[in-house]
Amino acid sequence: MLTQEQVDFYHENGFLRIPKVFTPEETQELSEEMDRLVEDWAFTSPGWSGPWRLAYMDPETEKRSKLTAMHDLHFYSVAWMRAATNPKLAGALGQLLGENVELHHTTMHIKPPQTGHPFPMHQDNPFYGHQDGRFIDTLVHLDDTCHENGEIRFLAGSHKMGHLDHIIETEDGPCSPHLPTDKFHLEDTVAVPARAGDVVIFCIDTVHGSYINQTQKPRRLVRMGYRDPDNRQEYGQSLGRPGVMVSGYRMRQEGDELLPIA
Numbered sequence: 121m122l123t124q125e126q127v128d129f130y131h132e133n134g135f136l137r138i139p140k141v142f143t144p145e146e147t148q149e150l151s152e153e154m155d156r157l158v159e160d161w162a163f164t165s166p167g168w169s170g171p172w173r174l175a176y177m178d179p180e181t182e183k184r185s186k187l188t189a190m191h192d193l194h195f196y197s198v199a200w201m202r203a204a205t206n207p208k209l210a211g212a213l214g215q216l217l218g219e220n221v222e223l224h225h226t227t228m229h230i231k232p233p234q235t236g237h238p239f240p241m242h243q244d245n246p247f248y249g250h251q252d253g254r255f256i257d258t259l260v261h262l263d264d265t266c267h268e269n270g271e272i273r274f275l276a277g278s279h280k281m282g283h284l285d286h287i288i289e290t291e292d293g294p295c296s297p298h299l300p301t302d303k304f305h306l307e308d309t310v311a312v313p314a315r316a317g318d319v320v321i322f323c324i325d326t327v328h329g330s331y332i333n334q335t336q337k338p339r340r341l342v343r344m345g346y347r348d349p350d351n352r353q354e355y356g357q358s359l360g361r362p363g364v365m366v367s368g369y370r371m372r373q374e375g376d377e378l379l380p381i382a
Contacts, residue, residue, distance in 0.1 A: 121212040130216055134279030134326035137312055138319045141209055142260070147317040151262045153199040154228070154340055162190040162228060170287065170295035172240035176306075177332065185332065187237035188230035191357070193342060200226060203260060204344050209319060210366040216321075217254055217348050220368030224248065224255070224345040225358050231270050236333030238270060241304035243278075244345075245324045246286045246297035248356035253279060254348040255324035261314045262340040269339040270330040272320055273309035278327035299327065306331065 122130075122138070130136040142150065167187030174182055193200040203209075204223050213221045225248070231237055244257055265271035286297035306329050314320050322328060324345075333339045349370050353359055362379045 121208055122215050127215055130321070133274070133276045133310075135274045135276075135312065135320065135322035135328075137314055138212060138321065139315070140317055141206065141212075141319040142203070142317040144317060146203070147262065149199050150203055150260070150342075151316075151340070153197045154262055154342070157190065157193060157196060157228065158188060158230065161196060162188050162230075164188045164232070167237040168239070168296035168298070170240070170298055171290055172298045172301050175301040176238045176240060181235055181332065184235040185237050186232050186235065188228070188232060188338075190228045191225060193226045193228055194223075200342070203342075205364060205366050209258065212321075213256055213258075213346050214367045217256060217346065218368075220349055220371065221346050221366050222349040222370070223363040223366055224347050224353075225363075226345075227343045229341045229343060231333035231339040233336050233338055234334065236270060236339060238332040239328075239330045240298040240301065241275070241306065241309075241327055241329040242286060242298045243284055243325050243327055245283050246288070246356070248345065248358060249283075249354045250324060250347060250351050251354065252351055253282070253323050253325045254351040256321050256346050257324060258344045258346065259314075259320045260342045260344060261316055261318045261320070262342070263337070264315050265313050265339060267311065267313075267331065268333075269335045269337070270333045271311055271313045272328060272330055272341075273306060273311050274322060275304070275308060275327040276310050279323040279325040282325055284325075284327075
């Protein structure tokens with residue numbers, strides 16, 4: 121699935137765009153299922169909290185900025201279960217993580233038109249903390265992305281810093297994890313625009329963020345997280361829940377019991 125040049129690029133930079141993972145027909149089916157899930161199950165909220173919001177948005181935009189989201193699309197839609205276990209994608213992940221690859225989660229991220237939620241600079245580890253960097257997030261693109269609708273952006277090579285401490289508390293209480301806005305800047309990142317059907321992958325420790333959606337259409341992505349099953353989770357989203365093996369075998373470590381059935 122991946123050339124040696126692509127493998128080397130990922131390990132050096134911590135991210136990679138893989139074009140045309142999904143066919144136009146598959147992408148159309150996923151798009152239609154996405155619309156159905158939004159109608160039936162997803163929720164729209166102000167999104168991530170914290171003082172970063174006023175560093176990224178003027179006060180009026182900040183009041184109107186929203187995010188539409190839901191977790192675990194593959195529990196609701198067979199089309200998204202097929203996407204999460206796609207053999208081409210699993211093969212690419214196996215080249216980067218090793219032959220054993222476990223699905224951890226799927227999460228919808230939709231930036232609504234005009235004031236669709238920007239994302240501050242952050243790593244994903246604070247949201248579902250794992251022992252090390254053997255975890256890859258993938259972004260399935262249902263729409264073409266560009267600067268105007270807030271394409272994903274990465275701080276190249278930042279995964280080599282390992283897990284970083286994030287701001288999780290302010291004077292007003294807990295907030296969404298993010299890196300200090302005076303030390304980590306979106307303007308220092310590499311933009312990675314993509315086409316519908318493409319997948320952009322990145323390490324759980326790669327610092328990333330995105331600008332606001334300024335267009336008249338939503339920007340729709342689904343994040344699907346995968347790990348080496350030996351990279352054990354320590355806290356956060358889906359803690360303790362086994363995932364589907366998409367490649368290889370779940371090796372038994374000392375002290376492991378059979379997976380819980382309830």
